[in-house]
Amino acid sequence: MNSHKRMFLIDGMAQIYRAHFAMIKNPLLTKDGRHTSAIFGFMNFLFNLINKENPDYLAVVLDSKEETFRHKIYTEYKATREKMPEELVAQLAPLYEVISHTNIPMLKKSGFEADDIMGTLVKKAEKEDLVTFLVTADKDMMQLVSDKVFMYSPGNSFKPTTIYDREKVKDKWGVGPEGIIDMLALVGDASDNVPGIDGVGPKTALKLINEYKTIESILEHAENAGNKRVQNGLLNGRDLVFLSKELVTIDCEVPIEFHFEEFVRKEMDVK
Structure with missing residues (x-):
């Protein structure tokens, strides 16, 4: 593979939450009262990312419903998080259906977080000379940054997008x-x-x-x-x-089957 090829891995649930809460004060609703803010916001983000960055490879990585190995070693892991709002839960299935028509693959694995799947993909991508951008604001992901891996933290109306390389990680935390x-x-x-x-x-x-x-x-x-x-x-x-x-510590050895060829950008199904 060409070392100049770029792969973008999107932390799906993080961006879905972000899209939903960005419009929490003025949500988008259908005529019959169904919420669509997350659907609209995520797809708008996705199209903007494609137009701006023109990635060669692209995938959306998702968390699974099941508890992970982290919950097994520490039952209080993420215990303080609020339950996903019902109006957001109701948007997931139709959103995944919409994403499927973009021909962008979605990956998830029972018992593992999106972070771990992304870490696994990154390590294999490095061996294939792919340059990877982790589309997330999760500080844990900074441990994966290398000469071929960057953290792409999306901006908003108040701050620009930040791409973290080794130096930017050290600037933020004092350590690489x-x-x-x-x-x-x-x-x-x-x-x-x-x-x-x-x-x-x-x-x-x-x-x-x-x-x-x-x-x-x-x-x-x-x-x-x-x-x-x-x-x-x-x-x-x-x-x-x-x-x-x-x-x-991100698990970079998730037993998930994938082929990078499946991540190559394809024409969207707009019929």
């Missing part, structure tokens, strides 16, 4: 992609209910990573922490930080 897992393991992630270490925020985590390099070394030197709360958090949070590290 290789440090994101340890950073998030220490800090935690409230949106996914990942615990992290009590008392450790991004600035403290960065200082610890810069000084000790690894989670293991940070824990070995816990008593050297100047802040008492941080010290107690590290001394009492060994199990939590390793649990958090497992939760934020």
Whole structure:
């Protein structure tokens, strides 16, 4: 494959939610009262992305309904998230039907998140000399950024689209992609209910990573922490930080069958 070919992988559910809530104050409704904001918003986003970026390869990656391996190791994983609104649930089937007519493949795998599927695709794409853009705003995905992988964080009316390469990741977090897992393991992630270490925020985590390099070394030197709360958090949070590290690490070996040839852009079915 040509190294200049570009593949865009869309975090489907993230963009669907984004489309729905972007119009939450003034939703689009059919004459009989059915909500269509997510359908309209997602498809509008999709067409704009195609027109702007003209990807060679394109796929929409979706989460499955079933619990994942993360829920099995930590029952409180994502437990604080609100249930999907019924008016959004009702739009999923018709939206997937619309997407199917674009001839853009949709991928999902029971027991795995879209992040893991995207990670698996990325690792195989790198071996095929494809340049991949992960269309998502999920900070976890920054761990996948490399010379051939970029995170494409969609903009809106208030901020432009940001494409994260290695340098932009480091500008945002103080660490490169290789440090994101340890950073998030220490800090935690409230949106996914990942615990992290009590008392450790991004600035403290960065200082610890810069000084000790690894989670293991940070824990070995816990008593050297100047802040008492941080010290107690590290001394009492060994199990939590390793649990958090497992939760934020993307599984790049999802057993899913696919062929990159299926992702090649095709003419849409407009009949």
